[in-house]
Amino acid sequence: MRYTTLVGGALALLSSTPVLAQTASTTLPTAASTSTSQAASQLNTLSQYAKNVTTGNLDNGVTSKRGGCNLSNLKIRREWSTFSTAQKEAYINAVLCLQSKPSRTPSDLVSGARTRYDDFVATHINQTLNIHYTGTFLAWHRYFTWEFEQTLINECGYTGTVPYWNWPASANSLETYSVFDGSATSMSGNGAPRGPNDTDSDIELTLGNYPIVYLPLGTGGGCVTSGPFVNYTVNLGPVALSLPGGATGAAANPLGYNPRCLKRDLTTALIQRYANFTSVVSLILNNNDIADFQLAMQGVPGSGSIGVHGGGHYAMGGDPGRDVFVSPGDPAFWHHHGMIDRVWWIWQTLDLANRQDAISGTNTFLNNPPSANTTLDTVIDLGYAAGEMIAMRELMSTTGGPFCYIYL
Numbered sequence: 024m025r026y027t028t029l030v031g032g033a034l035a036l037l038s039s040t041p042v043l044a045q046t047a048s049t050t051l052p053t054a055a056s057t058s059t060s061q062a063a064s065q066l067n068t069l070s071q072y073a074k075n076v077t078t079g080n081l082d083n084g085v086t087s088k089r090g091g092c093n094l095s096n097l098k099i100r101r102e103w104s105t106f107s108t109a110q111k112e113a114y115i116n117a118v119l120c121l122q123s124k125p126s127r128t129p130s131d132l133v134s135g136a137r138t139r140y141d142d143f144v145a146t147h148i149n150q151t152l153n154i155h156y157t158g159t160f161l162a163w164h165r166y167f168t169w170e171f172e173q174t175l176i177n178e179c180g181y182t183g184t185v186p187y188w189n190w191p192a193s194a195n196s197l198e199t200y201s202v203f204d205g206s207a208t209s210m211s212g213n214g215a216p217r218g219p220n221d222t223d224s225d226i227e228l229t230l231g232n233y234p235i236v237y238l239p240l241g242t243g244g245g246c247v248t249s250g251p252f253v254n255y256t257v258n259l260g261p262v263a264l265s266l267p268g269g270a271t272g273a274a275a276n277p278l279g280y281n282p283r284c285l286k287r288d289l290t291t292a293l294i295q296r297y298a299n300f301t302s303v304v305s306l307i308l309n310n311n312d313i314a315d316f317q318l319a320m321q322g323v324p325g326s327g328s329i330g331v332h333g334g335g336h337y338a339m340g341g342d343p344g345r346d347v348f349v350s351p352g353d354p355a356f357w358h359h360h361g362m363i364d365r366v367w368w369i370w371q372t373l374d375l376a377n378r379q380d381a382i383s384g385t386n387t388f389l390n391n392p393p394s395a396n397t398t399l400d401t402v403i404d405l406g407y408a409a410g411e412m413i414a415m416r417e418l419m420s421t422t423g424g425p426f427c428y429i430y431l
């Protein structure tokens with residue numbers, strides 16, 4: 024068993040080896056296996072390696088102590104299915120708490136924001152064209168997810184971490200997977216099934232002049248019918264909601280008050296197609312520079328792929344799951360972006376010297392309109408959601424700047 028060796032390796036790392044040189048004796052995979060079980064094992068190996076390297080560096084003081092991160096205050100973000108019932112309830116209650124507190128966003132800026140939760144959605148809407156297919160994409164969402172976690176802690180008494188959704192682990196059936204099974208310890212489940220008069224034509228994604236990407240519909244489509252978020256209202260948007268049959272939904276005033284139910288259309292086929300174990304391991308192993316890695320993750324335009332990032336979002340389906348601008352309005356957004364951040368962390372850790380601070384791209388969506396290159400000095404500002412303005416350089420390490428966490 025490979026893991027036995029790994030655990031031994033982890034202990035050895037914790038006790039001695041300076042790890043920036045990454046001399047761990049672990050045999051790392053070099054190509055993604057097409058076998059699901061082997062690719063699953065490869066992903067575990069890679070994640071363990073990232074953990075060993077990160078904790079080893081902390082133990083040896085290689086990592087900057089500026090933020091005060093060390094092995095004793097290091098937080099460990101875990102997969103949702105490993106949360107106990109009490110831990111799941113605590114997280115869900117904290118999110119519900121945020122959805123019950125008043126918004127801080129001034130109404131002349133976003134008139135429809137009603138809750139503290141909406142503040143996060145509003146910030147994402149306002150910045151969407153500067154944080155996707157840009158140089159800021161990964162770091163911005165790392166900071167956004169971390170500030171969301173901080174807000175749960177500081178304003179709602181939460182004591183845990185944000186979870187993540189290991190997409191491939193749900194590839195058999197989203198409907199029975201713990202994040203979406205509709206139970207009291209899920210993020211609510213599927214939407215009500217479509218009726219006989221509803222169109223069942225594909226979703227059509229358009230991007231510039233590239234060929235349309237067609238996505239199948241899932242098994243729901245309507246309002247979620249059970250679970251903790253059955254009475255939650257999505258207040259903002261839609262801005263650019265992909266609808267079955269190729270239409271796009273948009274409110275006359277997307278920043279206005281437009282309360283509606285949370286809709287889902289769980290589409291397991293999209294996890295199978297874009298975020299299976301082999302796709303995740305390939306993403307990590309086949310992309311040596313940040314430009315390729317972040318593009319593959321979001322879907323190379325014209326390739327027909329929407330990447331693991333698009334795969335997770337569109338697999339939730341519904342509204343706001345299929346709206347790039349409003350997607351944090353689905354409370355499972357944070358599970359998804361936890362995993363995005365985990366994959367980036369693993370990828371970075373495989374070659375810290377070249378990848379820790381690697382940035383590529385500009386500050387506008389596919390550089391349209393043309394804008395300045397993103398650099399370590401580029402400042403991120405989450406507006407009224409939370410946090411201070413912060414330079415990209417502070418966001419590149421999960422144990423540097425304000426951060427102090429790893430993933431298991």
Ligand SMILES: [Cu+2]
Nearest residue numbers: 147154155164
């Ligand atoms: Cu986003």
